[in-house]
Amino acid sequence: xxxxxxxxxxxxxxxxxxxxxxxxxxxxxxxxxxxxxxxxxxxxxxxxxxxxxxxxxxxxxxxxxxxxxxxxxxxxxxxxxxxxxxxxxxxxxxxxxxxxxxxxxxxxxxxxxxxxxxxxxxxxxxxxxxxxxxxxxxxxxxxxxxxxxxxxxxxxxxxxxxxxxxxxxxxxxxxxxxxxxxxxxxxxxxxxxxxxxxxxxxxxxxxxxxxxxxxxxxxxxxxxxxxxxxxxxxxxxxxxxxxxxxxxxxxxxxxxxxxxxxxxxxxxxxxxxxxxxxxxxxxxxxxxxxxxxx
Amino acid sequence: xxxxxxxxxxxxxxxxxxxxxxxxxxxxxxxxxxxxxxxxxxxxxxxxxxxxxxxxxxxxxxxxxxxxxxxxxxxxxxxxxxxxxxxxxxxxxxxxxxxxxxxxxxxxxxxxxxxxxxxxxxxxxxxxxxxxxxxxxxxxxxxxxxxxxxxxxxxxxxxxxxxxxxxxxxxxxxxxxxxxxxxxxxxxxxxxxxxxxxxxxxxxxxxxxxxxxxxxxxxxxxxxxxxxxxxx
Numbered sequence: 001x002x003x004x005x006x007x008x009x010x011x012x013x014x015x016x017x018x019x020x021x022x023x024x025x026x027x028x029x030x031x032x033x034x035x036x037x038x039x040x041x042x043x044x045x046x047x048x049x050x051x052x053x054x055x056x057x058x059x060x061x062x063x064x065x066x067x068x069x070x071x072x073x074x075x076x077x078x079x080x081x082x083x084x085x086x087x088x089x090x091x092x093x094x095x096x097x098x099x100x101x102x103x104x105x106x107x108x109x110x111x112x113x114x115x116x117x118x119x120x121x122x123x124x125x126x127x128x129x130x131x132x133x134x135x136x137x138x139x140x141x142x143x144x145x146x147x148x149x150x151x152x153x154x155x156x157x158x159x160x161x162x163x164x165x166x167x168x169x170x171x172x173x174x175x176x177x178x179x180x181x182x183x184x185x186x187x188x189x190x191x192x193x194x195x196x197x198x199x200x201x202x203x204x205x206x207x208x209x210x211x212x213x214x215x216x217x218x219x220x221x222x223x224x225x226x227x228x229x230x231x232x233x234x235x236x237x238x239x240x241x242x243x244x245x246x247x248x249x250x251x252x253x254x255x256x257x258x259x260x261x262x263x264x265x266x267x268x269x270x271x272x273x274x275x276x277x278x279x280x281x282x283x284x285x286x287x288x289x290x291x292x293x294x
Numbered sequence: 295x296x297x298x299x300x301x302x303x304x305x306x307x308x309x310x311x312x313x314x315x316x317x318x319x320x321x322x323x324x325x326x327x328x329x330x331x332x333x334x335x336x337x338x339x340x341x342x343x344x345x346x347x348x349x350x351x352x353x354x355x356x357x358x359x360x361x362x363x364x365x366x367x368x369x370x371x372x373x374x375x376x377x378x379x380x381x382x383x384x385x386x387x388x389x390x391x392x393x394x395x396x397x398x399x400x401x402x403x404x405x406x407x408x409x410x411x412x413x414x415x416x417x418x419x420x421x422x423x424x425x426x427x428x429x430x431x432x433x434x435x436x437x438x439x440x441x442x443x444x445x446x447x448x449x450x451x452x453x454x455x456x457x458x459x460x461x462x463x464x465x466x467x468x469x470x471x472x473x474x475x476x477x478x479x480x481x482x483x484x485x486x487x488x489x490x491x492x493x494x495x496x497x498x499x500x501x502x503x504x505x506x507x508x509x510x511x512x513x514x515x516x517x518x519x520x521x522x523x524x525x526x
Contacts, residue, residue: 013340068456109466111337112352132352134337135451139462148452153353246463250470258474259339265478269485276400278492281510 005166006119012110018117026102026122027165028187028221029174030194033235034201034209035181036093038063038077045176046075049161069096071149074158075173082234092228094235095173095182098145098158100124102218105243108251109140122187122221123162128154142217142241160221187221194225201227216242308502309519316376320498323369323434327480329362334473360449363442370438377431380422386514387425389418394425400490422515426486433479440472 007020043065047054052072057065062079069076080092104124107116115130116137126137126146133153137146146155161171169175170184183190194211201209210229213219226232232239312320333355336346346355390397397417423431444465447454451462487494491511497503508516 013343015340111340113340113343130352132356134356135448135462136466138451139459139466144456144459153357244463246467250467254467254470254474255339258470261474262477262481265481269481269489272398273485273489276398276490278490279400280492281504281506 006121006123006162008117009120010104010107010118011114012107012116013113020120022120024120026187026221027160027185028100028122028190028223029160029171030183030185030190030223030225031095032181032183032194032197032225033092033094034197034206034225034227035179036077036095037179037181038079038091038093039178040065040077041176041178042095042173042182043073043075043077045172046158047073049164049172050074050159069145069147069157071147071156074098074156078236080235082228092235094224094237096236097173097222098124098160099143099217100158100160100221102220103243105140105142105217105247106137106146107140108243109136109247111136119162121165123160123165124221125159125162126155126157128152128156131155140243140247142238142243187219187223190223194223197225198229201225212237214238214241216240307505309505309508309516310501311497311503311508312501314501317498317501319369319372319376323366323373326362326366326369327476330359330366331477331480333359333362338470338473360445363445367438367442370435373431374435377423381428381431383425383428384421386418386421387428390420390425393417397426419513420511420515421518422512424512426482430479430483434476437472437476437479440468441476444469444472 007022007024008018009020011018046052052074055066055070055072058067060067062081064079065076066073074097076096078094078096080094082090082092084090100123102122104116104118106126107118107124110116111134112130112132115127115132116124117127118124131154133148133155135146135148135155137155138144138148145157147157148155161169161173164171174182174184183193191211191213194213198209198211206227208230209225209227212224212226212229212232224235224237226235226237228234329349332345333349335342336344336349336352336355337359343352346352349355349358447461447465448469451465454462487498493503493507497507505516505520
């Protein structure tokens with residue numbers, strides 16, 4: 001959306017370097033799940049700012065709005081119910097949205113040039129006008145974030161409010177959060193802040209508390225504080241997310257082996273023709289070599 | 295081992311090698327494959343993205359590619375029905391395989407009886423299709439099945455629940471693998487059929503080959519359809 005203000009660091013299906021040359025601080029959202037009260041103000045703010053139509057909610061037995069994010073719902077508070085070993089019950093609320101990976105699997109898997117871009121500040125953004133609707137980004141994403149619209153056959157997800165961030169505003173969800181469980185800023189600063197909050201949680205008895213910033217995808221621009229940091233699955237987060245092996249295999253070794261094989265095939269047949277040429281049916285066409293056999 | 299084709303002499307000195315319906319099916323497969331190849335190459339590498347632009351743009355290619363795949367599948371199924379008896383690999387084919395090196399090097403003409411007596415390789419007679427053609431058929435058949443199954447998964451991948459995501463991941467990998475294998479066969483097939491075996495390309499356009507051509511390249515088939523063996 002705001003390519004003119006932000007420089008592009010990486011672009012899907014583009015074999016030449018992306019144009020971004022300035023070093024911009026990487027921005028991030030910090031989500032402190034321990035202070036989320038499940039008010040869903042962020043969901044509403046997201047719908048409002050991005051002008052997304054409201055979807056009919058689905059009752060799944062909790063207060064959760066819908067089972068998953070959708071093309072029209074990019075921000076979903078997940079109401080995970082968790083029982084600790086001492087029998088206590090907790091709601092592990094988590095704000096589900098695009099994680100804005102430093103090494104985005106969606107961008108790696110995308111075959112359409114420029115349909116997915118990563119800005120210098122770390123925001124990963126879909127450019128729907130370049131999207132061809134193949135759904136490969138869904139295969140590339142370890143967090144189940146991109147959602148395809150049946151109507152437009154394009155994928156949609158959280159933009160980290162790139163249109164607000166690029167003009168110096170914080171994302172809509174951050175603006176709406178009443179408990180300050182959501183904060184926005186430079187990632188370096190927020191990671192430090194997260195670590196001090198984790199230390200606080202540990203002192204308060206949550207000894208497993210941890211910062212979720214998974215290295216498998218190069219870290220994420222959505223940094224999450226988990227009170228039960230040893231068990232991210234309880235929050236619906238993968239323990240060690242990475243770009244799937246199949247996508248990596250396809251995008252690097254197979255691609256190069258394939259390109260060499262295609263070129264080799266074309267060059268090989270050409271050289272064969274230079275060396276051996278066409279087959280001629282001999283003029284003495286009773287085909288002596290065959291006849292001789294009988 | 296009967297071929298479905300009737301032994302028809304179409305003109306003086308010519309025999310019918312491919313019936314009208316066989317030619318039609320062949321070209322349905324060929325043209326759909328070429329579309330799939332071109333649009334597929336655009337998805338395969340950004341270097342080929344311009345091809346997608348020529349074909350109406352990325353979203354159009356994405357929308358048409360699977361339907362073209364269904365046409366290709368249909369053509370392959372019809373080929374299977376038409377040619378299965380001719381495509382089974384026989385003992386004579388394995389005999390022929392021993393001289394494949396000489397075949398690739400166009401050394402038929404050097405294999406006169408005198409040389410054969412001196413211990414040079416001699417070609418086993420070939421039926422309607424030679425072993426290379428049969429390999430191509432089976433490559434396209436099994437490759438086609440793989441492309442169809444993985445292609446269907448990719449076509450509807452946004453309907454897959456998250457728990458079945460592994461199916462999409464397998465397809466993302468296997469679809470291009472099967473594509474590369476069939477492309478290898480396709481390159482060799484087009485090269486052989488147009489440049490090397492002169493008369494092959496016109497035979498699949500108009501259906502006819504000369505008797506001389508038929509005797510030379512497909513002796514068993516020629517003898518079978520003309521009753522030459524019976525005459526001897």
